[in-house]
Amino acid sequence: xxxxxxxxxxxxxxxxxxxxxxxxxxxxxxxxxxxxxxxxxxxxxxxxxxxxxxxxxxxxxxxxxxxxxxxxxxxxxxxxxxxxxxxxxxxxxxxxxxxxxxxxxxxxxxxxxxxxxxxxxxxxxxxxxxxxxxxxxxxxxxxxxxxxxxxxxxxxxxxxxxxxxxxxxxxxxxxxxxxxxxxxxxxxxxxxxxxxxxxxxxxxxxxxxxxxxxxxxxxxx
Amino acid sequence: xxxxxxxxxxxxxxxxxxxxxxxxxxxxxxxxxxxxxxxxxxxxxxxxxxxxxxxxxxxxxxxxxxxxxxxxxxxxxxxxxxxxxxxxxxxxxxxxxxxxxxxxxxxxxxxxxxxxxxxxxxxxxxxxxxxxxxxxxxxxxxxxxxxxxxxxxxxxxxxxxxxxxxxxxxxxxxxxxxxxxxxxxxxxxxxxxxxxxxxxxxxxxxxxxxxxxxxxxxxxxxxxxxxxxxxxxxx
Numbered sequence: 001x002x003x004x005x006x007x008x009x010x011x012x013x014x015x016x017x018x019x020x021x022x023x024x025x026x027x028x029x030x031x032x033x034x035x036x037x038x039x040x041x042x043x044x045x046x047x048x049x050x051x052x053x054x055x056x057x058x059x060x061x062x063x064x065x066x067x068x069x070x071x072x073x074x075x076x077x078x079x080x081x082x083x084x085x086x087x088x089x090x091x092x093x094x095x096x097x098x099x100x101x102x103x104x105x106x107x108x109x110x111x112x113x114x115x116x117x118x119x120x121x122x123x124x125x126x127x128x129x130x131x132x133x134x135x136x137x138x139x140x141x142x143x144x145x146x147x148x149x150x151x152x153x154x155x156x157x158x159x160x161x162x163x164x165x166x167x168x169x170x171x172x173x174x175x176x177x178x179x180x181x182x183x184x185x186x187x188x189x190x191x192x193x194x195x196x197x198x199x200x201x202x203x204x205x206x207x208x209x210x211x212x213x214x215x216x217x218x219x220x221x
Numbered sequence: 222x223x224x225x226x227x228x229x230x231x232x233x234x235x236x237x238x239x240x241x242x243x244x245x246x247x248x249x250x251x252x253x254x255x256x257x258x259x260x261x262x263x264x265x266x267x268x269x270x271x272x273x274x275x276x277x278x279x280x281x282x283x284x285x286x287x288x289x290x291x292x293x294x295x296x297x298x299x300x301x302x303x304x305x306x307x308x309x310x311x312x313x314x315x316x317x318x319x320x321x322x323x324x325x326x327x328x329x330x331x332x333x334x335x336x337x338x339x340x341x342x343x344x345x346x347x348x349x350x351x352x353x354x355x356x357x358x359x360x361x362x363x364x365x366x367x368x369x370x371x372x373x374x375x376x377x378x379x380x381x382x383x384x385x386x387x388x389x390x391x392x393x394x395x396x397x398x399x400x401x402x403x404x405x406x407x408x409x410x411x412x413x414x415x416x417x418x419x420x421x422x423x424x425x426x427x428x429x430x431x432x433x434x435x436x437x438x439x440x441x442x443x444x445x446x447x448x449x450x451x452x453x454x455x456x
Contacts, residue, residue, distance in 0.1 A: 002328055006325065006326060012322075013311065017313040020313040020314075021313050084275055084305060084309055085309035086326075088273055088301070089298060090296070090299045090327065091326050
Protein backbone atom coordinates (compact mmCIF):
# COMPACT_ATOMS: atom_id res chain seq x y z
CA UNK A 1 0.00 0.00 0.00
CA UNK A 2 2.83 2.39 0.93
CA UNK A 3 4.48 1.54 -2.40
CA UNK A 4 1.43 2.64 -4.38
CA UNK A 5 0.96 5.76 -2.27
CA UNK A 6 4.57 6.74 -2.92
CA UNK A 7 4.16 6.11 -6.66
CA UNK A 8 1.03 8.25 -6.60
CA UNK A 9 2.77 11.03 -4.64
CA UNK A 10 5.74 11.23 -7.03
CA UNK A 11 3.44 11.10 -10.06
CA UNK A 12 1.21 13.82 -8.61
CA UNK A 13 4.27 15.95 -7.90
CA UNK A 14 5.61 15.51 -11.45
CA UNK A 15 2.25 16.34 -13.05
CA UNK A 16 1.79 19.40 -10.88
CA UNK A 17 5.33 20.64 -11.59
CA UNK A 18 4.79 20.09 -15.32
CA UNK A 19 1.41 21.83 -15.35
CA UNK A 20 3.07 24.84 -13.77
CA UNK A 21 6.32 24.93 -15.72
CA UNK A 22 4.87 23.65 -19.04
CA UNK A 23 8.42 22.87 -20.14
CA UNK A 24 7.87 19.34 -21.42
CA UNK A 25 4.39 19.21 -22.91
CA UNK A 26 4.70 22.33 -25.02
CA UNK A 27 8.07 21.39 -26.53
CA UNK A 28 6.96 17.80 -27.18
CA UNK A 29 3.65 18.84 -28.73
CA UNK A 30 5.17 21.51 -30.94
CA UNK A 31 7.90 19.16 -32.10
CA UNK A 32 5.41 16.41 -33.02
CA UNK A 33 3.27 18.86 -34.98
CA UNK A 34 6.31 20.28 -36.74
CA UNK A 35 7.43 16.82 -37.87
CA UNK A 36 3.97 15.96 -39.19
CA UNK A 37 3.63 19.23 -41.10
CA UNK A 38 7.16 19.07 -42.58
CA UNK A 39 6.78 15.46 -43.70
CA UNK A 40 3.38 16.25 -45.15
CA UNK A 41 4.96 18.85 -47.40
CA UNK A 42 8.15 16.88 -48.04
CA UNK A 43 6.50 13.78 -49.50
CA UNK A 44 4.51 13.59 -52.65
CA UNK A 45 1.58 11.77 -51.10
CA UNK A 46 -0.58 9.73 -53.39
CA UNK A 47 -3.21 7.10 -52.68
CA UNK A 48 -0.81 4.28 -53.62
CA UNK A 49 2.14 5.39 -51.42
CA UNK A 50 0.27 6.89 -48.51
CA UNK A 51 0.02 3.61 -46.58
CA UNK A 52 3.77 3.07 -46.91
CA UNK A 53 4.77 6.57 -45.76
CA UNK A 54 2.17 7.67 -43.19
CA UNK A 55 2.88 5.10 -40.41
CA UNK A 56 6.60 5.90 -40.51
CA UNK A 57 5.95 9.62 -40.30
CA UNK A 58 3.58 9.15 -37.38
CA UNK A 59 6.07 7.10 -35.38
CA UNK A 60 9.02 9.35 -36.21
CA UNK A 61 6.99 12.21 -34.73
CA UNK A 62 6.09 10.17 -31.66
CA UNK A 63 9.61 8.82 -31.05
CA UNK A 64 11.41 12.17 -31.38
CA UNK A 65 8.80 14.06 -29.38
CA UNK A 66 8.98 11.36 -26.69
CA UNK A 67 12.75 11.69 -26.42
CA UNK A 68 12.40 15.41 -25.77
CA UNK A 69 10.14 14.68 -22.81
CA UNK A 70 12.01 11.64 -21.57
CA UNK A 71 15.20 13.63 -21.24
CA UNK A 72 13.51 16.19 -19.04
CA UNK A 73 11.82 14.08 -16.38
CA UNK A 74 14.86 12.90 -14.47
CA UNK A 75 17.17 15.68 -15.65
CA UNK A 76 14.87 18.21 -13.99
CA UNK A 77 15.32 16.31 -10.72
CA UNK A 78 19.10 16.28 -11.07
CA UNK A 79 19.41 19.96 -11.95
CA UNK A 80 17.97 21.19 -8.69
CA UNK A 81 19.58 18.47 -6.62
CA UNK A 82 16.12 17.17 -5.89
CA UNK A 83 17.09 13.64 -6.89
CA UNK A 84 19.18 13.62 -3.72
CA UNK A 85 16.07 14.54 -1.82
CA UNK A 86 14.15 11.68 -3.41
CA UNK A 87 17.07 9.34 -2.78
CA UNK A 88 17.13 10.36 0.88
CA UNK A 89 13.54 9.23 1.34
CA UNK A 90 12.83 5.67 2.47
CA UNK A 91 11.09 5.01 -0.81
CA UNK A 92 11.50 1.87 -2.89
CA UNK A 93 13.54 2.74 -6.01
CA UNK A 94 11.03 0.75 -8.07
CA UNK A 95 8.37 3.22 -6.92
CA UNK A 96 10.47 6.10 -8.27
CA UNK A 97 10.89 4.29 -11.59
CA UNK A 98 7.22 3.40 -11.85
CA UNK A 99 6.12 6.96 -11.07
CA UNK A 100 8.55 8.41 -13.61
CA UNK A 101 7.44 5.85 -16.19
CA UNK A 102 3.75 6.61 -15.65
CA UNK A 103 4.49 10.32 -15.85
CA UNK A 104 6.36 9.85 -19.11
CA UNK A 105 3.56 7.71 -20.58
CA UNK A 106 1.03 10.36 -19.59
CA UNK A 107 3.07 13.17 -21.16
CA UNK A 108 3.55 11.18 -24.39
CA UNK A 109 -0.11 10.11 -24.56
CA UNK A 110 -1.27 13.72 -24.23
CA UNK A 111 0.97 14.67 -27.17
CA UNK A 112 -0.32 11.68 -29.16
CA UNK A 113 -3.94 12.58 -28.49
CA UNK A 114 -3.27 16.03 -29.95
CA UNK A 115 -1.07 14.83 -32.82
CA UNK A 116 -3.23 11.93 -34.04
CA UNK A 117 -6.21 13.94 -35.36
CA UNK A 118 -3.79 16.38 -37.01
CA UNK A 119 -1.95 13.44 -38.59
CA UNK A 120 -5.25 12.00 -39.85
CA UNK A 121 -6.22 15.34 -41.35
CA UNK A 122 -2.85 16.13 -42.95
CA UNK A 123 -2.34 12.67 -44.44
CA UNK A 124 -6.00 12.14 -45.16
CA UNK A 125 -6.12 8.76 -43.43
CA UNK A 126 -8.87 7.41 -41.19
CA UNK A 127 -8.01 7.36 -37.47
CA UNK A 128 -8.74 3.66 -36.90
CA UNK A 129 -9.42 4.74 -33.30
CA UNK A 130 -10.26 1.33 -31.86
CA UNK A 131 -7.55 -0.68 -33.65
CA UNK A 132 -4.87 1.99 -33.38
CA UNK A 133 -5.27 2.36 -29.61
CA UNK A 134 -3.44 -0.85 -28.55
CA UNK A 135 -0.64 -0.17 -31.06
CA UNK A 136 -0.13 3.35 -29.78
CA UNK A 137 -0.29 2.26 -26.14
CA UNK A 138 2.12 -0.66 -26.56
CA UNK A 139 4.51 1.44 -28.64
CA UNK A 140 4.39 4.26 -26.12
CA UNK A 141 4.96 1.86 -23.23
CA UNK A 142 8.00 0.39 -24.99
CA UNK A 143 9.54 3.78 -25.74
CA UNK A 144 8.82 5.11 -22.24
CA UNK A 145 10.11 1.98 -20.49
CA UNK A 146 13.52 2.18 -22.15
CA UNK A 147 13.57 5.97 -22.18
CA UNK A 148 12.88 6.32 -18.46
CA UNK A 149 15.69 3.93 -17.54
CA UNK A 150 18.22 5.51 -19.86
CA UNK A 151 17.23 9.07 -19.01
CA UNK A 152 18.43 8.26 -15.48
CA UNK A 153 21.80 7.17 -16.89
CA UNK A 154 22.03 10.13 -19.25
CA UNK A 155 20.96 12.64 -16.59
CA UNK A 156 24.08 11.87 -14.58
CA UNK A 157 26.27 12.98 -17.49
CA UNK A 158 26.93 16.43 -18.92
CA UNK A 159 26.07 15.44 -22.49
CA UNK A 160 22.66 14.02 -21.68
CA UNK A 161 20.88 15.48 -24.72
CA UNK A 162 23.41 13.71 -26.94
CA UNK A 163 23.67 10.53 -24.94
CA UNK A 164 19.98 9.77 -24.48
CA UNK A 165 19.13 9.23 -28.18
CA UNK A 166 22.36 7.25 -28.70
CA UNK A 167 21.42 4.90 -25.88
CA UNK A 168 17.70 4.68 -26.55
CA UNK A 169 17.36 4.46 -30.34
CA UNK A 170 19.07 1.09 -30.87
CA UNK A 171 17.04 -0.50 -28.10
CA UNK A 172 13.64 0.75 -29.20
CA UNK A 173 14.14 -0.36 -32.79
CA UNK A 174 12.11 -3.60 -32.37
CA UNK A 175 9.14 -1.88 -30.80
CA UNK A 176 9.19 0.98 -33.32
CA UNK A 177 9.36 -1.47 -36.25
CA UNK A 178 6.46 -3.38 -34.71
CA UNK A 179 4.45 -0.20 -34.22
CA UNK A 180 5.11 1.08 -37.76
CA UNK A 181 4.26 -2.25 -39.37
CA UNK A 182 1.17 -2.76 -37.22
CA UNK A 183 -0.05 0.77 -38.05
CA UNK A 184 0.66 0.11 -41.75
CA UNK A 185 -1.27 -3.15 -41.56
CA UNK A 186 -4.31 -1.19 -40.43
CA UNK A 187 -4.17 0.84 -43.65
CA UNK A 188 -3.42 -2.06 -45.98
CA UNK A 189 -4.47 -5.31 -44.28
CA UNK A 190 -2.40 -8.35 -45.17
CA UNK A 191 -2.95 -11.97 -44.21
CA UNK A 192 0.77 -12.74 -44.03
CA UNK A 193 1.55 -10.04 -41.48
CA UNK A 194 3.46 -11.30 -38.41
CA UNK A 195 1.81 -10.78 -34.99
CA UNK A 196 3.27 -7.32 -34.38
CA UNK A 197 1.13 -6.65 -31.33
CA UNK A 198 2.40 -9.85 -29.71
CA UNK A 199 5.98 -8.86 -30.43
CA UNK A 200 5.44 -5.41 -28.94
CA UNK A 201 3.77 -6.92 -25.90
CA UNK A 202 6.68 -9.32 -25.34
CA UNK A 203 9.17 -6.46 -25.78
CA UNK A 204 7.31 -4.32 -23.25
CA UNK A 205 7.07 -7.08 -20.64
CA UNK A 206 10.77 -7.99 -20.95
CA UNK A 207 12.07 -4.43 -20.85
CA UNK A 208 9.66 -3.34 -18.11
CA UNK A 209 10.87 -6.19 -15.89
CA UNK A 210 14.54 -5.55 -16.65
CA UNK A 211 14.19 -1.79 -16.18
CA UNK A 212 12.40 -2.16 -12.83
CA UNK A 213 15.22 -4.37 -11.59
CA UNK A 214 18.03 -2.23 -12.99
CA UNK A 215 16.76 1.21 -12.03
CA UNK A 216 17.98 0.90 -8.45
CA UNK A 217 21.55 0.28 -9.60
CA UNK A 218 21.37 2.97 -12.26
CA UNK A 219 20.16 5.66 -9.91
CA UNK A 220 22.46 4.88 -6.99
CA UNK A 221 25.83 6.52 -7.19
CA UNK B 222 26.21 7.60 30.39
CA UNK B 223 24.20 7.58 27.13
CA UNK B 224 24.64 4.92 24.45
CA UNK B 225 26.49 5.72 21.21
CA UNK B 226 23.96 6.56 18.53
CA UNK B 227 26.38 7.07 15.69
CA UNK B 228 29.43 4.87 15.26
CA UNK B 229 31.79 5.31 12.35
CA UNK B 230 34.72 2.90 12.04
CA UNK B 231 37.53 3.03 9.49
CA UNK B 232 35.40 4.86 6.91
CA UNK B 233 37.06 5.32 3.53
CA UNK B 234 35.80 6.86 0.32
CA UNK B 235 37.43 7.52 -3.01
CA UNK B 236 36.22 9.38 -6.09
CA UNK B 237 37.93 8.35 -9.33
CA UNK B 238 40.69 6.68 -7.30
CA UNK B 239 41.30 9.92 -5.39
CA UNK B 240 40.97 9.30 -1.64
CA UNK B 241 38.46 11.66 0.00
CA UNK B 242 38.08 9.93 3.36
CA UNK B 243 41.06 7.95 4.67
CA UNK B 244 39.76 6.04 7.66
CA UNK B 245 37.36 8.09 9.77
CA UNK B 246 36.48 6.96 13.30
CA UNK B 247 33.77 8.90 15.12
CA UNK B 248 31.46 7.98 17.98
CA UNK B 249 28.59 10.26 18.93
CA UNK B 250 26.24 9.59 21.82
CA UNK B 251 22.48 9.95 21.67
CA UNK B 252 21.27 13.49 22.33
CA UNK B 253 24.67 15.01 21.60
CA UNK B 254 25.68 17.51 18.96
CA UNK B 255 28.96 17.43 17.07
CA UNK B 256 30.41 20.20 14.90
CA UNK B 257 32.55 19.11 11.95
CA UNK B 258 35.20 21.59 10.97
CA UNK B 259 37.67 21.52 8.14
CA UNK B 260 38.88 23.36 5.08
CA UNK B 261 37.10 23.01 1.75
CA UNK B 262 37.76 19.54 0.39
CA UNK B 263 38.50 18.05 3.80
CA UNK B 264 35.73 15.48 3.34
CA UNK B 265 32.97 16.94 5.53
CA UNK B 266 30.24 16.88 2.89
CA UNK B 267 31.23 13.41 1.69
CA UNK B 268 31.03 12.12 5.25
CA UNK B 269 27.54 13.55 5.71
CA UNK B 270 26.40 12.16 2.34
CA UNK B 271 27.56 8.69 3.36
CA UNK B 272 25.68 8.97 6.66
CA UNK B 273 22.58 10.08 4.75
CA UNK B 274 22.86 6.98 2.51
CA UNK B 275 23.40 9.14 -0.58
CA UNK B 276 26.74 7.62 -1.40
CA UNK B 277 28.49 4.39 -0.44
CA UNK B 278 31.85 4.10 1.28
CA UNK B 279 34.57 1.88 -0.16
CA UNK B 280 35.55 0.59 3.28
CA UNK B 281 34.55 0.86 6.90
CA UNK B 282 31.28 0.58 8.77
CA UNK B 283 28.66 3.03 9.93
CA UNK B 284 25.99 2.25 12.48
CA UNK B 285 23.14 4.66 13.17
CA UNK B 286 20.82 3.76 16.02
CA UNK B 287 22.21 0.23 15.91
CA UNK B 288 21.46 -0.15 12.19
CA UNK B 289 24.18 -0.74 9.61
CA UNK B 290 23.81 1.78 6.77
CA UNK B 291 24.99 -0.72 4.17
CA UNK B 292 22.56 -3.46 5.17
CA UNK B 293 19.55 -1.48 6.38
CA UNK B 294 19.65 1.71 4.35
CA UNK B 295 15.87 2.12 4.08
CA UNK B 296 15.38 1.96 7.87
CA UNK B 297 18.34 4.29 8.37
CA UNK B 298 16.79 6.81 5.98
CA UNK B 299 13.79 7.03 8.31
CA UNK B 300 16.09 7.97 11.18
CA UNK B 301 18.03 10.65 9.33
CA UNK B 302 17.15 14.25 8.48
CA UNK B 303 19.54 15.91 6.04
CA UNK B 304 20.14 19.49 4.96
CA UNK B 305 22.67 19.75 2.16
CA UNK B 306 24.16 22.54 0.10
CA UNK B 307 21.18 22.44 -2.25
CA UNK B 308 17.73 23.19 -0.82
CA UNK B 309 16.46 19.97 -2.47
CA UNK B 310 12.97 21.34 -2.89
CA UNK B 311 10.68 21.67 -5.89
CA UNK B 312 10.51 25.26 -7.15
CA UNK B 313 7.20 24.75 -8.94
CA UNK B 314 5.42 23.54 -5.82
CA UNK B 315 4.30 25.76 -2.97
CA UNK B 316 5.94 25.58 0.44
CA UNK B 317 3.13 23.51 1.93
CA UNK B 318 2.93 21.25 -1.15
CA UNK B 319 6.64 20.50 -0.81
CA UNK B 320 6.30 19.55 2.84
CA UNK B 321 3.18 17.46 2.19
CA UNK B 322 4.96 15.65 -0.64
CA UNK B 323 7.91 14.74 1.57
CA UNK B 324 5.46 13.89 4.34
CA UNK B 325 3.95 11.26 2.05
CA UNK B 326 7.40 9.97 1.12
CA UNK B 327 8.17 9.43 4.81
CA UNK B 328 4.61 8.27 5.62
CA UNK B 329 4.31 11.03 8.23
CA UNK B 330 1.06 10.81 10.17
CA UNK B 331 -0.92 14.07 10.39
CA UNK B 332 1.57 15.57 7.93
CA UNK B 333 -0.47 18.74 7.42
CA UNK B 334 -0.49 19.57 11.13
CA UNK B 335 3.19 18.71 11.47
CA UNK B 336 4.07 20.84 8.41
CA UNK B 337 2.02 23.77 9.72
CA UNK B 338 3.74 23.58 13.12
CA UNK B 339 7.21 23.49 11.53
CA UNK B 340 6.41 26.38 9.20
CA UNK B 341 5.27 28.38 12.21
CA UNK B 342 8.54 27.54 13.93
CA UNK B 343 10.74 28.57 10.99
CA UNK B 344 8.71 31.71 10.34
CA UNK B 345 7.25 30.73 6.98
CA UNK B 346 3.65 30.02 8.00
CA UNK B 347 2.31 33.14 6.29
CA UNK B 348 3.96 32.21 3.02
CA UNK B 349 2.91 28.55 2.98
CA UNK B 350 0.94 28.94 -0.27
CA UNK B 351 3.73 30.67 -2.15
CA UNK B 352 5.91 28.80 -4.60
CA UNK B 353 9.35 27.79 -3.41
CA UNK B 354 10.89 29.44 -6.49
CA UNK B 355 10.02 32.86 -5.04
CA UNK B 356 11.91 32.37 -1.76
CA UNK B 357 15.25 33.97 -0.87
CA UNK B 358 18.36 31.94 0.00
CA UNK B 359 17.77 32.33 3.73
CA UNK B 360 14.11 31.39 3.46
CA UNK B 361 15.03 28.33 1.43
CA UNK B 362 17.44 27.31 4.17
CA UNK B 363 14.70 27.68 6.78
CA UNK B 364 12.37 25.58 4.66
CA UNK B 365 15.10 22.97 4.16
CA UNK B 366 15.42 22.74 7.95
CA UNK B 367 11.65 22.29 8.26
CA UNK B 368 11.75 19.59 5.58
CA UNK B 369 14.58 17.77 7.34
CA UNK B 370 12.68 17.79 10.63
CA UNK B 371 9.33 16.81 9.11
CA UNK B 372 9.57 13.10 9.89
CA UNK B 373 11.05 13.70 13.37
CA UNK B 374 14.46 12.18 12.59
CA UNK B 375 16.68 10.90 15.38
CA UNK B 376 19.88 12.00 13.65
CA UNK B 377 20.09 15.43 12.08
CA UNK B 378 22.82 15.94 9.47
CA UNK B 379 23.34 19.58 8.57
CA UNK B 380 25.86 20.63 5.95
CA UNK B 381 26.68 24.28 6.62
CA UNK B 382 23.16 25.01 7.88
CA UNK B 383 24.14 28.58 8.78
CA UNK B 384 24.86 29.47 5.14
CA UNK B 385 22.56 32.25 3.98
CA UNK B 386 20.86 32.71 7.35
CA UNK B 387 20.52 36.13 8.98
CA UNK B 388 20.96 36.68 12.74
CA UNK B 389 17.35 35.72 13.39
CA UNK B 390 17.82 32.58 11.29
CA UNK B 391 20.97 31.65 13.23
CA UNK B 392 19.04 31.97 16.49
CA UNK B 393 16.33 29.78 15.03
CA UNK B 394 18.91 27.20 14.00
CA UNK B 395 20.36 27.15 17.50
CA UNK B 396 16.88 26.75 18.93
CA UNK B 397 16.07 23.88 16.56
CA UNK B 398 19.32 22.06 17.40
CA UNK B 399 18.73 22.55 21.13
CA UNK B 400 15.12 21.34 20.88
CA UNK B 401 16.23 18.34 18.86
CA UNK B 402 18.80 17.46 21.54
CA UNK B 403 16.24 17.91 24.33
CA UNK B 404 14.06 15.35 22.59
CA UNK B 405 16.96 12.92 22.55
CA UNK B 406 17.98 13.67 18.98
CA UNK B 407 21.59 13.60 17.81
CA UNK B 408 23.07 16.24 15.51
CA UNK B 409 26.12 16.39 13.31
CA UNK B 410 26.72 19.64 11.48
CA UNK B 411 29.48 21.24 9.44
CA UNK B 412 30.45 24.87 9.67
CA UNK B 413 33.32 27.22 9.00
CA UNK B 414 32.37 29.42 11.93
CA UNK B 415 34.39 28.56 15.07
CA UNK B 416 32.21 30.59 17.47
CA UNK B 417 29.10 28.81 16.25
CA UNK B 418 30.80 25.43 16.39
CA UNK B 419 31.70 25.96 20.06
CA UNK B 420 28.34 27.49 20.96
CA UNK B 421 26.03 24.95 19.32
CA UNK B 422 27.87 21.68 19.88
CA UNK B 423 29.02 19.34 22.66
CA UNK B 424 32.01 18.09 20.67
CA UNK B 425 34.19 19.38 17.89
CA UNK B 426 35.75 17.18 15.27
CA UNK B 427 38.19 18.53 12.72
CA UNK B 428 38.89 16.90 9.38
CA UNK B 429 41.92 17.51 7.21
CA UNK B 430 42.79 15.56 4.08
CA UNK B 431 40.09 13.01 4.83
CA UNK B 432 41.35 12.25 8.35
CA UNK B 433 40.20 13.24 11.81
CA UNK B 434 42.97 15.49 13.12
CA UNK B 435 41.33 16.94 16.22
CA UNK B 436 38.51 15.86 18.48
CA UNK B 437 37.54 17.71 21.63
CA UNK B 438 34.56 18.28 23.93
CA UNK B 439 33.46 21.92 23.87
CA UNK B 440 33.09 22.22 27.66
CA UNK B 441 35.45 25.01 28.68
CA UNK B 442 36.65 25.42 25.12
CA UNK B 443 36.79 28.81 23.42
CA UNK B 444 36.59 29.69 19.76
CA UNK B 445 40.13 31.09 19.84
CA UNK B 446 41.48 27.75 21.00
CA UNK B 447 39.65 25.93 18.24
CA UNK B 448 40.97 28.38 15.66
CA UNK B 449 44.54 27.76 16.83
CA UNK B 450 44.01 24.00 16.71
CA UNK B 451 42.56 24.39 13.21
CA UNK B 452 45.55 26.37 11.97
CA UNK B 453 47.86 23.83 13.57
CA UNK B 454 46.03 20.98 11.84
CA UNK B 455 46.24 22.67 8.46
CA UNK B 456 50.02 23.07 8.67
